[in-house]
Amino acid sequence: MRLISRILLLLFLLPLCAQAAIDPALLKPLSGDDPEARVAAVGQIAALATPEAARVLQALQAETLYATPGGQVLIVEGDGGQAYDPATGRAGPTPDGIDGVMVNNRLRGVVEGALSGLKLLAPERAARLAAAQELQKAVSPAQLPLIRKALAQESDAEIKQMLQVLIASANLHAPDVATRKQAVRDLAVSSDARLLAPLQAMIDKGADGKPGEPDEAVRIAAVDTIGQIKGRVQRTEFIGNIFYGLSLGSVLLLAALGLAITFGLMGIINMAHGELLMIGAYTTYLCQLFFRAYLPGMQDWYLLAALPAAFFVAGSVGVVLERTVIRWLYGRPLETLLATWGISLILMQTVRTIFGAQNVEVANPAWMSGGVTVLGSLVLPYNRIAIIVFAMLVVVAVWLILNKTRLGLFVRAVTQNRRMADCVGVATGKVDMLTFGLGSGIAGLGGVALSQLGNVGPDLGQSYIVDSFMVVVLGGVGQLAGTVIAAIGLGEVNKFLEPVAGAVLAKIAILVFIIIFIQRRPQGLFAMKGRSVE
Amino acid sequence: MITSLRVKQGLFSRPVWAAIAAFTLVAALLPIFNLLFAEGHPLHVSAYTVSLVGKFMCYALAALALDLVWGYTGILSLGHGVFFALGAYAHGMYLMRAIGAEGQYQSALPDFMVFLDWKTYPWYWAFTEHFWYCMALVVLVPGVLAFVFGYFAFRSRIKGVYFSIITQAMTYAFMLLFFRNDTGFGGNNGFTDFKTILGYSVTAPATKAVLFLLTLAFLVIALIGARAIVSSKLGRVLQGVRDGEARLMFLGYNPLWFKLFVWTLSAVLCGIAGALYVPQVGIINPSEMSPANSIEMVVWVAVGGRGTLIGPILGAFTVNGLKSWFTAALPELWLFALGLLFIVVTLFMQQGILGVLAKLKRKKAAIVAEEAA
Numbered sequence: 001m002r003l004i005s006r007i008l009l010l011l012f013l014l015p016l017c018a019q020a021a022i023d024p025a026l027l028k029p030l031s032g033d034d035p036e037a038r039v040a041a042v043g044q045i046a047a048l049a050t051p052e053a054a055r056v057l058q059a060l061q062a063e064t065l066y067a068t069p070g071g072q073v074l075i076v077e078g079d080g081g082q083a084y085d086p087a088t089g090r091a092g093p094t095p096d097g098i099d100g101v102m103v104n105n106r107l108r109g110v111v112e113g114a115l116s117g118l119k120l121l122a123p124e125r126a127a128r129l130a131a132a133q134e135l136q137k138a139v140s141p142a143q144l145p146l147i148r149k150a151l152a153q154e155s156d157a158e159i160k161q162m163l164q165v166l167i168a169s170a171n172l173h174a175p176d177v178a179t180r181k182q183a184v185r186d187l188a189v190s191s192d193a194r195l196l197a198p199l200q201a202m203i204d205k206g207a208d209g210k211p212g213e214p215d216e217a218v219r220i221a222a223v224d225t226i227g228q229i230k231g232r233v234q235r236t237e238f239i240g241n242i243f244y245g246l247s248l249g250s251v252l253l254l255a256a257l258g259l260a261i262t263f264g265l266m267g268i269i270n271m272a273h274g275e276l277l278m279i280g281a282y283t284t285y286l287c288q289l290f291f292r293a294y295l296p297g298m299q300d301w302y303l304l305a306a307l308p309a310a311f312f313v314a315g316s317v318g319v320v321l322e323r324t325v326i327r328w329l330y331g332r333p334l335e336t337l338l339a340t341w342g343i344s345l346i347l348m349q350t351v352r353t354i355f356g357a358q359n360v361e362v363a364n365p366a367w368m369s370g371g372v373t374v375l376g377s378l379v380l381p382y383n384r385i386a387i388i389v390f391a392m393l394v395v396v397a398v399w400l401i402l403n404k405t406r407l408g409l410f411v412r413a414v415t416q417n418r419r420m421a422d423c424v425g426v427a428t429g430k431v432d433m434l435t436f437g438l439g440s441g442i443a444g445l446g447g448v449a450l451s452q453l454g455n456v457g458p459d460l461g462q463s464y465i466v467d468s469f470m471v472v473v474l475g476g477v478g479q480l481a482g483t484v485i486a487a488i489g490l491g492e493v494n495k496f497l498e499p500v501a502g503a504v505l506a507k508i509a510i511l512v513f514i515i516i517f518i519q520r521r522p523q524g525l526f527a528m529k530g531r532s533v534e
Numbered sequence: 535m536i537t538s539l540r541v542k543q544g545l546f547s548r549p550v551w552a553a554i555a556a557f558t559l560v561a562a563l564l565p566i567f568n569l570l571f572a573e574g575h576p577l578h579v580s581a582y583t584v585s586l587v588g589k590f591m592c593y594a595l596a597a598l599a600l601d602l603v604w605g606y607t608g609i610l611s612l613g614h615g616v617f618f619a620l621g622a623y624a625h626g627m628y629l630m631r632a633i634g635a636e637g638q639y640q641s642a643l644p645d646f647m648v649f650l651d652w653k654t655y656p657w658y659w660a661f662t663e664h665f666w667y668c669m670a671l672v673v674l675v676p677g678v679l680a681f682v683f684g685y686f687a688f689r690s691r692i693k694g695v696y697f698s699i700i701t702q703a704m705t706y707a708f709m710l711l712f713f714r715n716d717t718g719f720g721g722n723n724g725f726t727d728f729k730t731i732l733g734y735s736v737t738a739p740a741t742k743a744v745l746f747l748l749t750l751a752f753l754v755i756a757l758i759g760a761r762a763i764v765s766s767k768l769g770r771v772l773q774g775v776r777d778g779e780a781r782l783m784f785l786g787y788n789p790l791w792f793k794l795f796v797w798t799l800s801a802v803l804c805g806i807a808g809a810l811y812v813p814q815v816g817i818i819n820p821s822e823m824s825p826a827n828s829i830e831m832v833v834w835v836a837v838g839g840r841g842t843l844i845g846p847i848l849g850a851f852t853v854n855g856l857k858s859w860f861t862a863a864l865p866e867l868w869l870f871a872l873g874l875l876f877i878v879v880t881l882f883m884q885q886g887i888l889g890v891l892a893k894l895k896r897k898k899a900a901i902v903a904e905e906a907a
Contacts, residue, residue, distance in 0.1 A: 329881070334610045334698065337610070337612075338833065338876050342873040342875065342877040345873035346870055346873035346874065348869065349866070350870075466702060466703060469703075504711075508707045508710050515700050518692060518696065519686045519689075
């Protein structure tokens, strides 16, 4: 492994430089006893950024670096092998009386930093970015020459800015006041919260009663910089909260959308709705197994197959339920509630019998793992973005079905006036069946989305049933727009409350809020108007 | 109809009185036989049976309470588990204090507080070392919660399914709250490992017998009291709320206070049931507040026959008896059976077991009448 990484590193550096040898004056302090000089020498060698320099540092790390009493530094690999002189670039026999160069923990740390810093010069942008991010965690003044060199060569604007910040944070404790002040000023462009601690330390009074930074002007600059960084960090957090709230909202929306149709339009209290979500998630699991077994080459696309499958399976279960149980209970909402609760118990136990009580594993396809980084430190995972987009598509599809198709027309007609619809020839029974099937199928689609975010187990639906009802009731029964706004709103409120109150208390607060809200506006956010109100 | 109203009727018909008396006698003999006859004697009743029947009677009391609101007033609560659990927790607080320093950590604080590194009791645990204060809490906590919740819900005329859903949200919120360790009620594990009650060991057969008889007494008194309420004028108004609330309002009644009365009474009864449950079962934890538990209570009422008072008691015994049998013999089939029970009861026997019995009786009477004719 080490050999491979060494070769790779050498390959990175080859095109950058032609000169081979290292000035012996640079190498000599390595063999000496002065720790400061040795640390400085490592930094200077690293700043050369040549393959030779990398080789010396690696030898130092691997403890294969030796020195003659005269101060000549040699790399000796293996027992009694050839000694390589980095100052001349030639190999020769190993001279007598050479001693291993001692490496203490401090020097080892510096060498490791220098080696990772050398990656800043790699040709691949990703490798340079990774190296810069690595250095952000800890940067020392010894690495400054190297970073400067990298900055001179860097063409990418993002990495360039990162490097400037790195230089500035390394310069925070420079002996020269002007350099420190400039460093503090330069840091103002960063949005990295990790910089706040060292900056704060410059202002705060230490144990000796004096501030960390002796110069007044630099302290003033530091206060200003802290303010700017804090503002940026807060903005990042705010955007992160909005995003995660939107993500939670779209999950709630997908969970509740099917219910918005079965409960909102048809008035059926379907307590088995959560289990329809679960069935969708398990269908996804089965699709994944199928693709793994028969189409291993297309495994990344199993989700696309899972969507129609989950819609169809959950929809069929819904149709069967409607025909066998629910249709006998129209007009008796409380009885429907109990019967569908019974159905939910049976569905749960069936799944438990078939698949076992443990959660099953549903993997994200490769194109959904990872995320996009925005504003420096905020990572938006692809799977959450995909679910937000998916939720929007499903809403649009439902809207189109309800408003632009013949079935949708019938559904609205039966909802508004069942008897009149019956009189003009709408087959209300069939419309009921199809509507319930549609609602169930959409729950199945929601299940596919949920399977990508959390655990898939027999109890999956139970954790969503209360939330789904809350969304539909809050949004106003029979109102698609209300459901959307209620779901997104609940998601956002939840995410903004969480840092203040903690996850559980936030959830409780929201439930209490909804209970109070329903007291004030029993008809929900968007009340039905006109004759359809009972 | 009018004449029958004027006739002064007894609370129950003669055979029902006889049945209640017989039930009370048989049930009361269980713990007494357990104490009197040693193991191996043909009349011996095992301690397991006594505690099982004791538990069922607590459930029956809760079912009776639920029937008052659902069967007679038409308000379906999916959150009665929270009142049951709050009553249980209120009594549990006393029982936890009564453990004293005999816990695992030999501390004056309950084990879970030692575990959380708390040094003193939180303020709401004040005075809980006094038995009668906790008994007052058993009544007051569920009562006040129900009163406040009901006042706002009924005032804004939340009815039917909406009311059911927000009661479910309420019990769910309470469950989440009690699951937190920082709430100060033992988190996941709740209260357990009780040692003494008023100085008597909770595990001693004699204590168990007293608790059993107390539960029985509460159940019978509650049954008779509930019957008195529903057959009074007040009870007629409640049934008016169930059958035609708008009409009742036009007649000049304000349903708010009637509903609130029966709702709060029901919550208090449920709290008492919970308080009787805790020392007999020996544990209370937040899963009692899960929405599923509250719905199960509803099915006890539905199975027995709602709006009958006797039915829910019968239902609680039947469903829980089945549950005990299934979880011992065929554990994986229990949820199938319970699910089917829900469906069968709602589709085919809306009046529950009592409804089926009444139907059979009517058929028999019709046949007899036919033969006579």
